Amino acid sequence: MIDRRTFLQTTALGAIAAAIGARAHAAEPLGIALILPSPNGDVGWSHSLVAGLDPVKAAYGDAVKITIVENIPEGPDADRIMNKAVADGNKVLIAGSFGYQNGAMQIAKRDPSVTVLHASGFMVAPNFSPFAAKYFQGTYLMGMAAAALSKSGKLGSVSAFAIPELITSINAFTLGAQAVNPNIEVSVVWVNSWFDPAKEQEAAKALLAQGCDVIFSNAQDTPSVISVCEEAGVPSFNLNSSMKSYAPKTYLGCVATDWSPFFKASVDAHVAGTFQGANAFLGVADKVVEVVDWSPNVPADLMAKIKEVEATIADGSFSPFTGPITKADGSEGVAAGTTLTDDQIVAMDWHVKGVATPLPQ
Amino acid sequence: MNGIEFILANMLAAATPFLLAALGELVVERSGVLNLGIEGIMALGAVIAFIIVYHGGSHAVAFLGAGFAGACLSLIFGVLALGFRANQVAVGLAIGILGQGLSALIGNSYEALTVTGLSKITLPGLSSIPVIGGLFTQDAIVWLSLVATLAVWGMFRFTRLGLVIRAVGENPKAAHAIGYPVIALRYGAILFGGAMAGLAGAYAATVYTPLWADGMIAGRGWIALALVVFGTWMTGRVFFGALLFGAVSLGGLAAQAQAVPLNSQLLSSLPYIVTIVVLGIISSNRRLLKINGVASLGEPYER
Numbered sequence: 207m208i209d210r211r212t213f214l215q216t217t218a219l220g221a222i223a224a225a226i227g228a229r230a231h232a233a234e235p236l237g238i239a240l241i242l243p244s245p246n247g248d249v250g251w252s253h254s255l256v257a258g259l260d261p262v263k264a265a266y267g268d269a270v271k272i273t274i275v276e277n278i279p280e281g282p283d284a285d286r287i288m289n290k291a292v293a294d295g296n297k298v299l300i301a302g303s304f305g306y307q308n309g310a311m312q313i314a315k316r317d318p319s320v321t322v323l324h325a326s327g328f329m330v331a332p333n334f335s336p337f338a339a340k341y342f343q344g345t346y347l348m349g350m351a352a353a354a355l356s357k358s359g360k361l362g363s364v365s366a367f368a369i370p371e372l373i374t375s376i377n378a379f380t381l382g383a384q385a386v387n388p389n390i391e392v393s394v395v396w397v398n399s400w401f402d403p404a405k406e407q408e409a410a411k412a413l414l415a416q417g418c419d420v421i422f423s424n425a426q427d428t429p430s431v432i433s434v435c436e437e438a439g440v441p442s443f444n445l446n447s448s449m450k451s452y453a454p455k456t457y458l459g460c461v462a463t464d465w466s467p468f469f470k471a472s473v474d475a476h477v478a479g480t481f482q483g484a485n486a487f488l489g490v491a492d493k494v495v496e497v498v499d500w501s502p503n504v505p506a507d508l509m510a511k512i513k514e515v516e517a518t519i520a521d522g523s524f525s526p527f528t529g530p531i532t533k534a535d536g537s538e539g540v541a542a543g544t545t546l547t548d549d550q551i552v553a554m555d556w557h558v559k560g561v562a563t564p565l566p567q
Numbered sequence: 568m569n570g571i572e573f574i575l576a577n578m579l580a581a582a583t584p585f586l587l588a589a590l591g592e593l594v595v596e597r598s599g600v601l602n603l604g605i606e607g608i609m610a611l612g613a614v615i616a617f618i619i620v621y622h623g624g625s626h627a628v629a630f631l632g633a634g635f636a637g638a639c640l641s642l643i644f645g646v647l648a649l650g651f652r653a654n655q656v657a658v659g660l661a662i663g664i665l666g667q668g669l670s671a672l673i674g675n676s677y678e679a680l681t682v683t684g685l686s687k688i689t690l691p692g693l694s695s696i697p698v699i700g701g702l703f704t705q706d707a708i709v710w711l712s713l714v715a716t717l718a719v720w721g722m723f724r725f726t727r728l729g730l731v732i733r734a735v736g737e738n739p740k741a742a743h744a745i746g747y748p749v750i751a752l753r754y755g756a757i758l759f760g761g762a763m764a765g766l767a768g769a770y771a772a773t774v775y776t777p778l779w780a781d782g783m784i785a786g787r788g789w790i791a792l793a794l795v796v797f798g799t800w801m802t803g804r805v806f807f808g809a810l811l812f813g814a815v816s817l818g819g820l821a822a823q824a825q826a827v828p829l830n831s832q833l834l835s836s837l838p839y840i841v842t843i844v845v846l847g848i849i850s851s852n853r854r855l856l857k858i859n860g861v862a863s864l865g866e867p868y869e870r
Contacts, residue, residue, distance in 0.1 A: 245671070245781045247678035277671065277781060362824065368831070395823040396831040402785040404776045405816070408581065412820040415573035428679045428780045452681055562826035 235271045236477065237296035238262070241288055242276040243303035244401070250427035252276060254446045255302050255325070258465025262473050270473070280305025288313055292320055298476055300469070301325065310334070314483075321476040323469070326371065328552075332483050337468055338371065340489030341445055342378035342551070343519050344461030344497050345422070346526040347512050348443050349382025351458060351504045352420040353390050355441050356383075362418030363394045364409045366425040368566045370554045375445070377558045378526040379422055384560055386508070393418055394563040403430035410434040410442075420458065432457070441501060450499045459500045467493050487548050490520045527551060532559040570821035574814055576701025579709045580775060581813030584609070584767045586712050588791035589798075589805050590719050591763025596795055597723070598756035599736035601865040602644055603659030605764045606788025607666020612637045612765030613772035614674040617779040620682045630708075630769050637765020638758045640666055645757040649750055652867035663788070671781045684777040708770050715763075720802035732756060736861045739868040749868055764788065797846035799859045804846065812842045 240259065242252040259272055273296060278284050284306050291299060292313055300323045301310040307327040314322040314334040327336040352361050361383060365372050376394055383390040393416060395409040403426075410421055410431045423431035423444040429452035435442035436453035443458040450457045468488055475481040488494035497516070500509070518524035527550075529540035534557040540546055546554075557565050588605050595602050612633035619629040644662045647653045685706040693703035723729035732752060734742040739749045771787065772779050790812065798804035819834035850856060 245675065245678045247780070249679055393824050393826055395820050396835075397820075398832055398835040399785070401780075401782055403778055403780055403783050404584075404771060404785065404787075405820075407776055408577065408817055409820045409824075411577060412570075412573055412817065412824040415570070415821065416824040418824070428778055428783075429681055430776060430778060433681050433778065563823055563831075564826070564828045566831040 234295060235269050236266070236298065236473075237271050237273065237291075237294065238298040238300070238473065239273045239275065239288075239291035239294075239296035240300045241278055241284065241291070241302055241306060242274065243280065243305075244277060244427055246274065246276045247427075249429060249447045249449050249452075251425075251446050252302065252427070254463050255300065255465060257447070258469045259300075261466040261470050265470065266473070285309030285312075292317060297321065298323070298473060307336075321472065321481050323472055328485075330483050330485055333481060334483045335472065335486050337465070337486040337488065338552070339463045339495050340487060340551075341371070341461055341463075341495060342374040342526055343489045344445075344495050345375045345379040346382035346519075347497050347516055348422065348459065348461060349379040349384075350386050350512050350515070351501070351508065352379070352422070352441070352443075353383035353386035354505060354508050355458070355501075355503060356387075356390070356420050358417045358419050359387065359390055360416065360418045361390060361392045361420045361422065362410075362413030362416070363392060363422040363424050364406055364413065364426065364431045365394055365396050366400050367398060368396055370552055372424050373557065373565070374527075374551055374554050375424055376422070376561060377554065380558050380560045381526050381531070390560060392561045392563075394561060396563075396566055398566075400425075401427065403428045406430040407434050414438050414440060429453075441503070448499045457499060457501060458504075460498050462496050462498045464494055464496060487552065490516065491522060533557065534559055534561050534565070570818070570825055572698055572701055573821050574817045575699055576704065577817055578810060578814040579702070579705055579713075581817055582809040583709050583712050584771045584775065584787050585791050585794060585809040585812060586716065586806060587767035587770060588764045588788060589794045589809055590712075590715055590802070591760035591767075592792060592795045593798075593800060593802065593805055594719065594732065594763075595756045595760035596861055596864055597736050597800060598732050598753050599739060599861055599863040599866065599868070600648060600753050600757060601655045601659060602641065602648075602662070602757060602760055603656060603792065604641070604644055604662030604666060605760075605792055606784055606786070607663035607668075607670070608637045608640050608761050608764035609666075609768035609771070609784045609788045610670035610782075611640055611666045611673075612768030613784060614670040614677070614768075614779060615765070616769030617674070617680075617682065617772040617777075618677060620773045620777075621677060621680060621779075626685055626708075626773060629773055630766055633765040633769035634762040635765070637761040637763070637768070639761075640669075641757050641761020641764070642754075644761070645754050648867070649753055649757075652869060655865050655867070667782075667784075674779050674781060677779045679778065679780050681778040682773060684774045706774055708774055712770075716802060716806045720806075723802060736863060739863055743870060749870075753868075764791075767791070794842070794846075797843060797850065799846075799850045799856055800861060801859055804849065808842055808846050811845060812838050815841045 244252045246252045298321045304326045310322050322334045324336045326338045380392045397405050407430045421435050421442040429449045432449045432452045441456050441458040445461045448460040525545045527546035529544045530542040531540040533539040615636040616629035616633035619632050647658045648655045687704050690703045694700045735752050743749045794808040798808045816838040
C-alpha cells in the first residue's frame with residue numbers, strides 16, 4: 207500500500223536524486239556503490255564482491271568513484287542506504303544480498319539511468335540484472351578429488367540453509383564423488399543460520415565424529431569449518447575465496463568466484479549506454495567460477511582427469527546434471543540422455559542418491 | 568566416535584559461554600537489577616580477548632582484559648540505572664546495542680582472523696574411560712566455570728554476602744533500613760555480571776570457536792538471560808539448563824550427521840523447546856517460584 211505521504215516522500219526523493227544525478231553526470235566521475243550484507247573481511251562472500259571491482263578500478267582509474275557500504279542487514283535499513291547511494295549520484299548500484307531485491311528493484315524502476323546488479327535474485331528489468339554463480343560446476347570437480355582422498359567413503363558438508371543454490375552444490379559434489387567411487391556417501395548438517403561460527407564448528411565436529419574425512423564448507427563466510435578440519439587433519443574446501451592460509455596442511459581447494467568479468471562488462475555496457483538487464487547465471491565458461499589452490503595431495507592421474515572434466519564443463523559439452531540421475535528417495539531425477547536446464551537447476555529441491563541426510567522440507 | 572561420545576565430549580564446552588554469562592546475570596538479578604545488555608557485553612569481551620591473543624598475549628591476560636572491559640561497559644549501565652534511576656530495560660537494551668556496535672568497530676580489521684585455542688587437559692585414568700572419557704578431557708576454562716558455578720551456589724547458600732544480596736533484591740527499603748548499602752551492593756553485582764559476560768565472550772572468541780567475526784555471539788547472551796529466568800534464579804537449575812541446552816543442540820547436529828530422518832529445522836529448534844519444557848516442568852511449583860522470584864527485580868530504588 208502506498209499512502210499519500212510515502213508517495214510524496216518517494217517522489218521528492220526521486221526528484222532530488224534525478225537533479226543531483228544530472229549534475230553529477232556533467233563533471234563527476236561515474237559513481238559505483240556496492241552494498242554488502244557482512245563485514246568485508248580478508249575472505250568470504252563480501253570480499254569476493256569487493257575484489258570483483260578491482261579490474262573496473264584499474265581500467266577506469268579516476269573516471270570511476272567506488273563507494274563500499276558493508277555490514278548492512280537486509281530490510282528497511284538497506285533500502286534507506288541504497289536510496290542514499292543513488293541520491294548521492296551513484297549510477298551503478300551493486301546490491302550484494304538476496305534480501306536487497308525489492309528495494310533495489312524500486313530504485314531501478316524509479317530511475318532508468320541507474321544500472322542495478324543484484325546478487326542471487328530472480329527479478330529482471332531493463333536496467334536490473336540479477337547475478338549468481340554456478341558453484342555446482344566447481345563442487346563437482348571437488349567431489350572427484352574428495353572421493354579419491356577419503357578412506358572411510360563418507361564425506362560431509364556443513365551447510366547454511368536448504369535453498370536450491372546450496373542443494374545443487376551438494377548434489378554436484380556427491381555426483382562428482384560417485385564418478386570416482388560409486389559407493390560414496392555424503393552427510394549434510396544444516397545449521398539453519400547464515401552466520402554462527404560456533405555452531406558451524408560444532409557441526410563440523412559432529413561430522414568428523416561420524417567418520418566423514420573430507421568436509422565441504424557450504425556458504426560459510428568465516429574460516430570456522432576450515433580451521434576445525436585443519437586441526438583434525440582432514441581435507442576441507444569452501445566457496446568464494448581461498449582460505450588456504452587457515453589450513454596450510456590440509457586445504458583441498460576453493461571453488462572461487464571472480465565477479466570481475468561480469469562487473470567489468472556491466473560497467474562497460476553502462477558507460478556505452480547499451481546495458482540490457484538479464485539473468486546472469488555464470489560459471490566456469492564465463493571465468494566467474496574457478497577451482498583455485500588445489501591441494502598437492504590429489505593424485506596426479508586424477509588431477510589430469512579433473513582438468514579434462516573441467517574443460518568439458520567450460521566448453522559446454524558436459525553438465526554435472528546429465529541423466530540418468532536417481533533422487534535420494536529412489537525415484538528418477540533426470541532421465542538418461544537429458545540434461546537439466548538452468549531454470550531447472552535454480553529450482554532444484556531434491557537430493558541425489560548418495561546424500562544420506564534427509565532434506566528439510 | 569559415535570554421537571553419544573561426541574555429545575559427552577563437547578557439551579561442557581558448548582555450555583560454558585551460556586553458563587559464565589548466566590552466572591553473572593543470576594547475581595545481578597538476585598540483587599534486584601535487570602541487565603538486558605549481556606549480548607553486547609559478551610561481544611565486547613570477545614573482541615577484546617581476541618585482539619589480545621592475536622597479538623601474542625596469553626589467554627590469562629585476554630580473559631582478564633575481557634572481564635575488565637565487560638565490567639567497564641556494565642558500569643555505564645550501573646551509573647544510568649542506579650545513579651540516574653533510568654528504566655533498566657531501556658538502558659540494558661541500549662548498552663547491549665552499544666556493546667555490539669563497539670565490538671564491530673574495534674574488531675573491524677580483525678574480521679575472520681583466527682587464533683589458537685587452549686589445549687585440553689587430560690585427566691589420567693578418567694580421560695581414558697571408554698565412551699565417557701571425553702567428558703573428562705576439557706580445557707582449563709571449562710573446569711574454572713564449574714568452580715565458579717559451585718562458588719556462586721555456595722555464596723547464596725552458605726554466606727552472609729549471599730543473604731544480603733538476596734535481601735537487597737527482595738526488599739531494598741528494608742535492607743537499607745537495617746544498614747546495608749543497597750546501591751553499593753547493586754553496583755558490585757552489576758560489575759560482577761559484566762565481568763562474567765566479558766569472560767563468556769572471551770571463551771567464545773579465543774577458546775571455543777576461536778576466531779573473531781562481527782556478530783559471532785549470535786544470540787548467546789539472550790539465551791543466557793532466558794536460562795536465568797527459566798532456572799528460577801537458582802544456581803543449580805541455571806547450570807542444568809545451560810548443560811541441557813548445549814547437549815541438545817549438539818545432539819541435533821549429531822543426529823543430522825548420522826542421517827537420522829528428522830527435519831533439520833525441528834532439530835535446530837529442539838534446544839529451545841527442550842530447555843523451556845524441562846525447566847518449565849521443574850519450575851512449575853508455584854510456591855517455590857514465589858520463594859525464589861526476585862520481588863524488586865527491575866525496579867529503580869530510591870532512598
